[in-house]
Amino acid sequence: MSAPTAPDSALVDLLGLVAYGELLAFDRLAADARLAPDLRRRAALSEMAAAEIGNYRRIADRISVLGVLPDDAMAPYVEALQAYHDSTEPKDWLEAVTKAYVGDGITDDFLRAIAGALDEPDRQLVLDVLHESRYAEFAAAEIRAAIEADRRVANRLSMWARRLVGEALSQAGRVAAADRGALTALIARREGVEVPALFRRLTAAHTERMAAVGLNN
Amino acid sequence: MSAPTAPDSALVDLLGLVAYGELLAFDRLAADARLAPDLRRRAALSEMAAAEIGNYRRIADRISVLGVLPDDAMAPYVEALQAYHDSTEPKDWLEAVTKAYVGDGITDDFLRAIAGALDEPDRQLVLDVLHESRYAEFAAAEIRAAIEADRRVANRLSMWARRLVGEALSQAGRVAAADRGALTALIARREGVEVPALFRRLTAAHTERMAAVGLNN
Numbered sequence: 001m002s003a004p005t006a007p008d009s010a011l012v013d014l015l016g017l018v019a020y021g022e023l024l025a026f027d028r029l030a031a032d033a034r035l036a037p038d039l040r041r042r043a044a045l046s047e048m049a050a051a052e053i054g055n056y057r058r059i060a061d062r063i064s065v066l067g068v069l070p071d072d073a074m075a076p077y078v079e080a081l082q083a084y085h086d087s088t089e090p091k092d093w094l095e096a097v098t099k100a101y102v103g104d105g106i107t108d109d110f111l112r113a114i115a116g117a118l119d120e121p122d123r124q125l126v127l128d129v130l131h132e133s134r135y136a137e138f139a140a141a142e143i144r145a146a147i148e149a150d151r152r153v154a155n156r157l158s159m160w161a162r163r164l165v166g167e168a169l170s171q172a173g174r175v176a177a178a179d180r181g182a183l184t185a186l187i188a189r190r191e192g193v194e195v196p197a198l199f200r201r202l203t204a205a206h207t208e209r210m211a212a213v214g215l216n217n
Numbered sequence: 218m219s220a221p222t223a224p225d226s227a228l229v230d231l232l233g234l235v236a237y238g239e240l241l242a243f244d245r246l247a248a249d250a251r252l253a254p255d256l257r258r259r260a261a262l263s264e265m266a267a268a269e270i271g272n273y274r275r276i277a278d279r280i281s282v283l284g285v286l287p288d289d290a291m292a293p294y295v296e297a298l299q300a301y302h303d304s305t306e307p308k309d310w311l312e313a314v315t316k317a318y319v320g321d322g323i324t325d326d327f328l329r330a331i332a333g334a335l336d337e338p339d340r341q342l343v344l345d346v347l348h349e350s351r352y353a354e355f356a357a358a359e360i361r362a363a364i365e366a367d368r369r370v371a372n373r374l375s376m377w378a379r380r381l382v383g384e385a386l387s388q389a390g391r392v393a394a395a396d397r398g399a400l401t402a403l404i405a406r407r408e409g410v411e412v413p414a415l416f417r418r419l420t421a422a423h424t425e426r427m428a429a430v431g432l433n434n
Contacts, residue, residue, distance in 0.1 A: 023256065026263050030247030039240065039288045039295075043273060046243050050267035056260060071256045078256075 016073030032096035101139035233290030249313035318356035
């Protein structure tokens with residue numbers, strides 16, 4: 001065992017956030033899978049959940065190597081992430097897949113932006129835990145098919161997606177307020193990327209994803 | 218794509234049973250993970266859940282290759298397996314890890330016995346989806362530590378384990394009764410293994426596993 005290096009607190013903060021995000025996404029996707037109309041779809045959402053745990057393990061192992069207990073690194077984010085999920089519990093299958101589609105998309109954009117501010121091996125690690133595109137494709141296909149079968153679904157899911165983003169932004173604000181400044185400094189470290197600019201970029205990409213499945217932002 | 222071969226109904230029955238067992242085990246372990254006293258343990262049970270889904274995918278793919286929809290192959294087992302889990306919902310963390318320990322152990326013994334009755338590639342497939350021993354070791358360590366901290370835990374968990382086995386046997390009886398005889402014939406095909414003998418062997422191995430963690434059968 002090599003001796004742990006002195007932990008970079010911004011890095012540990014970021015990895016803690018990502019790790020707890022994965023752990024909770026697993027938990028919620030696994031529960032949401034019960035909303036599936038058949039076993040095939042249930043298995044598909046369950047597989048999306050399982051992928052989160054594989055990624056959790058990689059991040060948690062890296063946190064340990066940095067000399068920090070994963071539980072300690074995740075602790076600052078428990079409340080905000082839990083609050084996000086508690087306030088956005090899907091009522092049916094389409095809400096569940098829309099939540100996965102919206103949440104994974106924004107998370108991946110955020111991680112891609114952050115990765116640029118990291119040194120190796122963390123840059124590659126964060127890029128490695130991006131969601132596989134086949135999961136987004138599965139969710140997108142479910143949403144498109146539902147809208148095709150009933151146009152009114154588009155309105156309902158558009159409203160749902162706006163609520164998801166609203167809740168996510170509200171909890172992100174809490175995370176930023178609770179943060180000791182290290183995480184936002186890490187984001188700003190990336191040349192030209194200030195937090196407001198990052199938010200604008202994430203929002204624009206989200207709008208495009210909505211349009212791609214027939215939803216309005 | 219190669220044309221599907223004529224499905225062997227006993228084989229499809231068996232794979233359907235295993236596949237649905239994995240899918241449901243995922244679902245329940247993921248839910249049970251919430252009972253964990255800390256995030257580290259919660260992640261450990263979540264990883265056990267996630268492993269089930271990887272195995273589910275392999276079995277479901279094989280069922281598809283045999284020309285049967287996985288949903289159709291799983292359908293005969295939905296009710297009995299659901300009933301087992303509904304009647305054995307853990308109330309706390311120790312009940313959850315004991316359920317995983319007991320259930321995985323019996324399942325693996327059953328699969329090992331069945332595998333011998335199968336031709337390749339199914340024999341190897343079934344052996345491949347056995348649970349990784351590190352999961353049983355994790356659960357065993359949790360049980361042993363809890364008993365060491367409080368001897369009364371041994372009595373409570375011994376009773377819980379007996380209930381788990383009782384419910385499992387009762388639902389196994391339902392499966393066998395609903396079965397069109399193909400599955401029991403498949404088991405019997407294995408030289409010298411009749412169903413009652415298999416049950417006795419599974420019970421004996423279970424008793425040994427109980428003793429190994431300080432529980433009584």
